[in-house]
Each structure stands twice: as C-alpha cells, then as structure tokens.
Amino acid sequence: MRRFLPLVILLVAGISLWRTPVQASSPQAYQDFNYQFDQYRQKLSDFQAAYTQYKQFNSLTAQQDALDKVKALLAQRNMVAKTYFLFLNEKLNENPGLGSADTAGYRTAITNQIGLLDQNTVQSQTIGTLADAATVSTAFIKNYNAMQAAYRQTIVGINLGYLQYFGSKFDAAAASAQTLIAASRGDSSPEKQATMDRWMLNLSNQHSLFTEKIVLIQKALPGIKGDVQEQDRQLATIQKTMLAARQDLIEGASYLGELQDALHYE
Amino acid sequence: MNDINVPIAPNSPDPGSTATVTADIASDPVTPTAPAAPQGKRRLPNHILVVAGIFLMAILITAVFYVRSLQQTPIAVTPTPIEAPPPTPTPIRTPSRLASTSAFMSFQSAVSSLSAGLQILNINDPSFTPPILNTDLGLSP
Numbered sequence: 001m002r003r004f005l006p007l008v009i010l011l012v013a014g015i016s017l018w019r020t021p022v023q024a025s026s027p028q029a030y031q032d033f034n035y036q037f038d039q040y041r042q043k044l045s046d047f048q049a050a051y052t053q054y055k056q057f058n059s060l061t062a063q064q065d066a067l068d069k070v071k072a073l074l075a076q077r078n079m080v081a082k083t084y085f086l087f088l089n090e091k092l093n094e095n096p097g098l099g100s101a102d103t104a105g106y107r108t109a110i111t112n113q114i115g116l117l118d119q120n121t122v123q124s125q126t127i128g129t130l131a132d133a134a135t136v137s138t139a140f141i142k143n144y145n146a147m148q149a150a151y152r153q154t155i156v157g158i159n160l161g162y163l164q165y166f167g168s169k170f171d172a173a174a175a176s177a178q179t180l181i182a183a184s185r186g187d188s189s190p191e192k193q194a195t196m197d198r199w200m201l202n203l204s205n206q207h208s209l210f211t212e213k214i215v216l217i218q219k220a221l222p223g224i225k226g227d228v229q230e231q232d233r234q235l236a237t238i239q240k241t242m243l244a245a246r247q248d249l250i251e252g253a254s255y256l257g258e259l260q261d262a263l264h265y266e
Numbered sequence: 267m268n269d270i271n272v273p274i275a276p277n278s279p280d281p282g283s284t285a286t287v288t289a290d291i292a293s294d295p296v297t298p299t300a301p302a303a304p305q306g307k308r309r310l311p312n313h314i315l316v317v318a319g320i321f322l323m324a325i326l327i328t329a330v331f332y333v334r335s336l337q338q339t340p341i342a343v344t345p346t347p348i349e350a351p352p353p354t355p356t357p358i359r360t361p362s363r364l365a366s367t368s369a370f371m372s373f374q375s376a377v378s379s380l381s382a383g384l385q386i387l388n389i390n391d392p393s394f395t396p397p398i399l400n401t402d403l404g405l406s407p
Contacts (some may be wrong), residue, residue, distance in 0.1 A: 176373040180369060
C-alpha cells in the first residue's frame, strides 16, 4: 500500500492542478433567478385562488389550503429576492474595475440582505395561521425599500466598475501616446507635431469630462433611497450620467485612433 | 261539305259494308309552305363574317409581332465617354520609424481593445432590472 502512496499524491496533485478555465457564472445565476421568478408568479397565482376560495366558503379545508399556499408563497418571494442578489454578487465577482474595498462594501450589503431574507424564510415555515402569515409578510415589507435600494446601488456600482476599468485603460493608452509622441519629435514636421499636440489636448479634455462624471455618479450613489418609484427616478438620472461618461470615453478612443494613425506614418 | 264512302273495319259487326261519313273538308286547295329552317343553324350575314375575319387576322399579326419583339435582344447602348480629369493617385504613405516598434504595436492593440470594449459595454443591460415583488397579499394581520 505504501508503494502506491507517491502515485496517489501525484494523481491528486495533478487533478488539483488541472483547472478548468474560469467561466462567467453570471448568465447561469441570471437563469436561476428567472426560473425562481417564474415559480414565484405561479405560487402567487395559486395563493390568490386559494385565498379567494377561503373568503368565499370560509371552510376549514379552504383555510388550510390558503395557509399552505401562503407559506409557499412567502418562502418563494424570499427566494426570488435572494437569487437576484446572488446574480449581482456574480456580476461583482466578474467586474474588472472595482477595487477590493468597493467590492467588499457591496458584498456586505448583499450578505446582510440575504441574511434578512433567510431569516424571513425560516419564520415563514413556522406560520400556523393566516394572521401569522400577515406578520411574517409585514417583516418582509418593512425591509423592502432597503432591499430595493441595495439592488440599485449594487447595479450602479457594477457599471461604475466597468467605467473605471475602461477609464484606466484609456489613461494608459493616452500615456503611451504621449511617450510615442515624445519619441517621434525628431522625425516629424512641426505641423505634424502641432496636430498631435492638439489631439493630446483633446484627450486630456475628454479625461477631465469623464472624471467629472465619475465623481458625480459616486456622489449620487448613496442617495438612492426612498420608495421604489423614487429609487427608479434616481437610477435613471445616474444611468444618464453613466451613458455620458461612456460617450466621453468613446470620443477619447476615437482621438487615440487619430493619434495612432498620425504616429503610424511619416 | 263532302260525303265520302269509307270501308268498315273487319272486326265490325258488318264487315265488307261501307259507311257514308260526312267530312267537314274545306273545298279550297291548300298552298304548301316551305319547311322552317332549324333555329341553331342560322347563318350569319356575310359582311359580319368578313369583319370578324379581318379582326382575327389583325390580332394574329399583332401577336406575332409582339412575340418577335420579346425574343429580340435589346440594343446595346454604347457608353459615351465623359471628359473628366484623371483622379489623383492615392499618396503612398511611408510607415514611420516608430511603426515597427513594440511600444507602438502595444499602443495599437490597446487602442483597438479599448474601442471594442466600449462598444460592448452596455449601461442599460436588461438584466439589471431588479424584481418587483408583491407586497400587498391582502392578508389582514
């Protein structure tokens, strides 16, 4: 048996080193969320039918049926909310632009919300009467706006991460362009030098415009609160700013393309 | 009125005898009339037949000409040359000394990667729509 020990160790090491490439799991998480949402809609419809019947006939059987259905519904409602948080968590994991401190902040909010949802699910299993169900549902409703704000803040954070990632790529490319322009000073005519300097100035302006918008978004991010309608209004405003920031980068990238062309030929 | 002797039929009670029958025949001679021509076979007048014939011939001739015109190949239009100055040749652009350096190549790939990434970046991703859940279940606490 001892003779095979090195072989077993080698085998285990080989298996652990043979890593499959990391694949984006957010599409899978989003698929899971959609499935849970479909289940939720079905359970909501079942409960509404059972509760109407109970109200109509007021029988013990109908009451028990409504009770079973509401328990399933409350648990499923928590499940939908949780799977959407899990999807956002996957998106955070895939995000290349967020710093570890930012990611940790969003992840803490997600963990807290999932904790509250799990707690509510446990409570929903102990429901004995329809009045109990109302109490458990009220606990969920009390946290509903905070939960929706956590969703929206994380979404903004994810998009902000992508913008910052492309912003840093833009800065790096602009810095390379600056170095190449300096290196080409001896070879190019004064007119060409002047043209390239103007492109650099435009790049610098684009960078300032972009940074201004990023700061605006960062300031607006904690302000996402209130009821869902209010949150959606705030989110729409922030999204407009994010689109404008993306546009700044697109224009900046086109200026970099012009510079690249100027540097490529004599 | 005329009296005519008609032999009596053999199965009558008195065969061989004749009977006098008074027939009410008009004494005037009847003029024979020509038999009426059948209705379906009435002949058309000659001048209508002539006109119809000419009309059919005209249609036939037109059809023949039309078919021939379809079969004929279209006449090729000879293009008329238009006087125009010769186009300016594309200037030959000489790559710069920097174009072959690794620094420039890495800059080139950074620019194209940035442009491509920005095109893909979707701020309004439809998956970023949080679920709206039913908070009013109609239960009274």
